[in-house]
Amino acid sequence: MDDHGDDFSVWVGDGQPDPFAYRTEEDWAAIAGYVRHSANKLGQPLPLCLPGEPQACGRSSRQHVMAWGAELKARAQRVIEDAAPSPAHATYASGPLYQHHLATLRQPRA
Known part of the structure; x- marks a missing residue:
């Protein structure tokens, strides 16, 4: 999968407030791994291209969460x-x- 949603900032622009600033890169990497695992169960395997993996593509873990979330959907x-x-x-x-x-x-959790 080469499409990682790189053109997203063209749609919304930069400088928007970040509602998920509390998540670390490690948090995003874990979520990306979970999403990839789920998507892999439903089709062809997604590449090992997260930061630090053999086919690292240079995009952030957060970018992978969005791209692979779209793939999973x-x-x-x-x-x-x-x-x-x-x-x-x-x-x-x-x-x-x-x-x-x-x-x-x-809905917010109680």
Whole structure:
């Protein structure tokens, strides 16, 4: 996978406040590893290109979290489509059901 979302700053610009500044590079590397592992379970293996790995590409762990998160989301969509007995079922699972789960995840924990 060569696409690591390098053109993202063109869309939003630089200088935006960083809501995740509390995460360290090590935190992002662990998350990237988890996301890659999950994506690998659903398709072709992603490269070992995190900082310090044999095929290091020079991008940060945080950039990998975003790029591989997008890859995981696409692979999950494909799983939904393959499992759905009809296009309507796939639309429901990837639309309203997905939005419900996302809203639940966004709620602050008590």
